[in-house]
Amino acid sequence: MLSFLGFSTLDGFVDAAIPPAIRSRKPLNLPPALSETESLARLAGLAAKNKLFRSFIGMGFSDCVVPPVLQRNIIENPCWYTAYTPYQAEIAQGRLEVLRLFQLMVMDLTGMDVANASLLDEATACAEAMTLSWNAAGQPADKAFFISDGCHPQNIAVVQTRAKSLGIRTVTADESAADLGKGFFGVLVQYPMTDGRVADYRPLCEAAHRHGVLVTAAADILGLTLLKAPGEFGADIAVGSTQRFGLPMGFGGPAAAYMAVREALKRLMPGRIVAVSKDSSGRPALRLALQTREQHIRREKATSNICTAQVLTAVVAAFYAAYHGPEGLKRISSRVHGLACRLAAGLKALGWRVPDEPFFDTVRVEGDPSVVSRAFDAALAKRMNLRRLSDGVLTIALDETTGEADLEDLLEAFADGKPLLDIASAHVHSRIPEPLRRTSPFLADPAFTTNHSETEMMRYIKRLEARDLTLATAMIPLGSCTMKLNAASMMMPITWPGFAKPHPFAPKDQVKGTLALVKDLEKWLCEITGFAAFSFQPNAGSQGEYSGLLVIRRHHERSGEGQRRVCLIPRSAHGTNPASAAMAGMTIVTVECAPGGDIDLADLKAKAAEHSQDLACLMVTYPSTHGVFEEGIKDICRIVHSHGGLVYMDGANMNALVGLCRPAELGADVCHLNLHKTFGMPHGGGGPGMGPIGVTRKLVDLLPNDPLAPAARPDASGPTAASAFSSASILPISWAYIAQMGGPGLKAATETAILNANYVAKKLEGHYATLFRGRGGFVAHECILDLRPLKDSADVTVDDAAKRLMDYGFHAPTVSWPIPGTMMVEPTESEPKVELDRFIEAMVMIRGEAQDIAEGRADKADNPLKNAPHTCSAVTADRWERRYSRQAAAFPTAATRRAKFWPHCGRIDNVFGDRNFVIRPKDSGQECC
């Protein structure tokens, strides 16, 4: 490959391709690379340092039994975790079907009309509900958002951060005593409350609706199987976490949050929504609907900056519901509730004060503070964590894993030596009174009622799995997404109990292993980027942008320059950038690009000067979104700094920099890293990811603070996720990635990624022009291929080519971004030459197929490109009336004859689907296609 590009060594090639001015002089100073075995052993040691106490802390995190059939076939299965976001719907029908089930599950349990396909965590979902309510009310300047003080503290903290950045006033108080009059646009309540109480919110909803105030209920997903649904008591929006549906607490995550709304609010809802359309043969088929709400289209006017959310974890939750079914879920929740009732009775019998209030799984117990402390310590001595709600008040939250022995241990801790009553045989009444009880049915769709045995479940999973093209099938050359290998040895530790089990709010001395791992990772990422510190709170790249921009705003406020709110964003930026800036309360000013793709320096200078007094920052992606190492990056940073602004670097393209350049040395002040792109985490089919942010020294104390202790660092920019390290349980993946690669390995990976991209670009020369090139005619780690000439000569669109790639067994590269009519190819370092050649062959043949149309050898309308993709049933039908052969349709290459991946659907009609929005078709129960 090197000699094809005219080089004899990798170093020589890299020296030619990368501007010397941006190269870092200091090689990476990282520990020597570990073997897979050594890495696993070291991680096992760290996992062993975490103490696995039984958790009764609750607060939105509850342990559960991960069904082994799901652990083996989903969580540990690359056919699920290596998939990309299902934009190419024809080869993603498996995941789309499960996400549709996730939405149905949420719609049923919450009693709402429309649910989305997941959000990042419950706390950010609460914040999204606030902005949704605010937008529905027309962003009123004179109205506030009411937060019930019965909400989980992390939810309150994250909502307050978001409100502050948007200039929304919040009031946090007892909602039962509040006058929800004209002064509010929305209200947030917790269901059940953080202290375990279940309130009847019907009167609150009625009062709120009299004044046009929207009600959001943050509801416990398991509790909803026994409790009246939010949609039934009058809520307009429901949010919550689905963690206890099949995932461990993971010291904070990842897990899917949900959001569901009434029909009238659906176009204001953030996040992906899966809905039904039809394919070219008229059969129902699934795809992402109503995408014009989203940041990649609406930019700063989007409903939210959320992109990818929590697909893999949503898949687990939906399958958990399908595996247990409505009856099974009710059995689990009834059992948990029964145990809680018996615990309450037992505590009462021991003389403790247990308020006589409705509850689901969380028992509140009160007493003299010193006696209460003794009980808390006695529980700790039995390796049980309780929650100290306030002086003299404890809560005990039970879950699916709680057993009789736990109940006895708990009562013993509270007995203080007194003999226990025989609670096993005690008969207790439900603590959910009639009006609060759920009576409506849920999960009636056949998917939820027919897969309760492991045999059926396993086959159901496999049947859906076969519809999706993942890295287990072929390379996924998505530009800007870095679909590299997710090595098995790096994935294995995440399901180890040591990392998976801890509660996010467990005492710090019980999680020394994870904290040590986070510290290592922070040190290594600082070495790689040149920054002084990292925060692991942002649980997605978009969250990193938002959190980083808040740090920048906070910096200016602290310097007495709170008026600095202007955010310069190049026209070529990813849509998430302006969406995040809008969320951070910034004013967006667009900087033009020069014809070559680089930032137009003259325009940047002019706009920075024009806003010299109110410039907050520039958001810049490096290498650029055009896949080029801009030579002027240091000048760009200098210009912004000279006008008092900071530089936010979008780290989406970090895979082209590791070991060669450091963002901080280029001039960046803040940068997020997508651990799911550059640092080995899988994409999960659209999440979970992680977007930690690095900052220079002067910004360190402004990094997001702990949502449970926001007052501890008053200077900080505010919590932006539900727990300090958000999706902490997947951090071992990036730890292992760096540990196994070592400094030289990381550098070689970057160089190989750049080599692969240039190899593809050069091989395709003469077939497709590469639109942007940097120094020496080279691209960075990705190349943008121009397919617009095909449109002119043969009326073949870039979408036709993308769908045709499916017939060749490939997932299309990034389509029509950043330039319409193009494909952005990022092969990554993981792909061997043979796979690159197979892709190149497919692209060359597609060019030939277009040429056939242009030169009249193929029909303009009836050709393999316009009819792509070709399904098995279309190709094997008794009648074949196309003007080309079945072989040409489905087996155009030797590679496809050796191993064929069949697209599950024909071309999907997006227009039909968006004009006829349906999640649950009338003849519900049939799988799509």
Place this chain on the structure above:
Amino acid sequence: MAKPEACRYAKSHEWVCLEGGTAAVGVSDYAQGEMTDVVYVDLPKVGRKVKLGESCGTVESVKAAFEFYSPVSGEVVAVNEALAKDPALVNRSPFVDGWFFKVKPDNPKESESLMDHAAYQEFLKTPAAHGSH
């Protein structure tokens, strides 16, 4: 209903047609073609005061969203409810069945500042006409 020749046009491709005491508004045939298949139209509520050039609605196709800038100032007195059920009316019949809303204009002479049909046709031949919405 509106005849293209009788309408006035904004540079952002909205049309306004005065008829009796009210002004109907919509998007031009050129604009609907650029938008491709319209899947949703977000309209202002009856009673809202709109200003000439003010963003007061959105037109969505599968891949893009377009702001709708009012080509007239006044109070919205009616909106085209049929667009909710059949947004494709904008594509099929931009001047007749695909109208957006009707306004009681503050100043009937205001639309004289906009292009007439002939001027709009000339405008479409210039590069300024493209990519501005």
